[in-house]
Amino acid sequence: MVKLTEIFQESMSTKIGVREVYINPNHVVMVREDMNFARYLQEGKLNDLGRELVNPSMRFTRISVRNSGTGNYEIVVFGDTETVYEKIRSTQKSLLKG
Numbered sequence: 001m002v003k004l005t006e007i008f009q010e011s012m013s014t015k016i017g018v019r020e021v022y023i024n025p026n027h028v029v030m031v032r033e034d035m036n037f038a039r040y041l042q043e044g045k046l047n048d049l050g051r052e053l054v055n056p057s058m059r060f061t062r063i064s065v066r067n068s069g070t071g072n073y074e075i076v077v078f079g080d081t082e083t084v085y086e087k088i089r090s091t092q093k094s095l096l097k098g
Helices: 035-042 081-097
Strands: 002-009 016-023 028-033 060-067 071-078
Touching: 002 081, 016 071, 028 081, 035 060, 060 081
Parallel strands: none
Antiparallel strands: 002 016, 002 071, 028 060, 060 071
């Protein structure tokens, strides 16, 4: 499992939240840059999250995860696409060796 920090917009609200999430790397279908939260960052909509989480150069990555029976779902996490991909990939390697 890979531990990441998810950023999300609460449904039926403009409030943005953060939570830890664990992802099974074997179920990751796609990783790509997320421009929506990058735009929110530029617009100042993420300022309430605090400086320890958000800085002006922050990047965000959208991950598509396969869910048995119900198709795929997507989450957005902190970090640039390459860093997130490498974290997922390195976990897969250690699982295969173990």
